[in-house]
Amino acid sequence: MGVETRVIGTFGYLAPEYAQSGQITEKADVYSFGVVLVELVTGRKAVDINRPKGQQFLTEWARHLLEDNAVDELIDPCLGDRYSENEVRCMLHAANLCIRRDPHSRPRMSHVLRLLEGDMVVDSVSVSAPSSDSASRSWRKANDQQHYQDYSSPARQDSQRVVGRKQQSYDALRAAWDRDKKSISNRY
Structure with a gap:
């Protein structure tokens, strides 16, 4: 009796490499998280066959x-104007990195989290190499230092001034979502 290798998951959230090979990796989860980020900002479903051609698959659109x-x-x-433009840009930047077709060019979730929290700036080039041996860990650490730059003190101070507004922005987004979720659900 063989091992079953069929792909299981929700279409639209599956990383391309997982859909093709059936092998799950951390980078496949990163891809799925990116899809969720795009959904949050756009208010669209991952797959909507009622949309025009070219807009049916959220990531492709x-x-x-x-x-x-x-x-x-x-x-x-x-959302109207009830959101923080800076935070939405940050979410979209993180989403853009997460939904890259090449899994090796996607960031690790820890880096996505730090990006969303405003703790780092991410370069748009490849961010990590897959492997767990010590040489690869050393390479990843050096690569992270090269591609991820923590904010210096002046930027950190600006970032700390924004922290209070982050909660307000989150609360505004949450209130808009709660207020509009019935109409959003009815649209789909």
């Missing part, structure tokens, strides 16, 4: 807009 930094085209109109 959003990918070129993310690369072009077309924030206004990506933001859910239901």
Whole structure:
């Protein structure tokens, strides 16, 4: 009796490499998280066959807009002006890194978290190499230092001033979501 290798997951959230090979990795989870980030900002479902061709798959529709930094085209109109532009840009930047087709060029979740918390700036090039041996860990550490730059003190001070506004932005996004989720659910 053989081992079953069918792919299990929700279509639209599956990383391309997982859908093709059935092998799950941390980077496949990163991809799925990126899809969720795009959903949060756009108010769209991962897959919507009722949309026009080219817009049915959220990542395919959003990918070129993310690369072009077309924030206004990506933001859910239901949000109106009740969001922090800086935080939405941060979320979209993280999403853009997470939904890259090449799993090796996606960041690790710890880096995505730090990016979303405003603790680091992420370079747009490859961020880590897959492996667990000590040589690879050393390479990853050096690579992280090269590609991830912690904010220096002046930027850190600015960041700390924003912390109070972060909670306000989150509360505003949450209130908008709670207020509009019935209409969003009804649209789909």
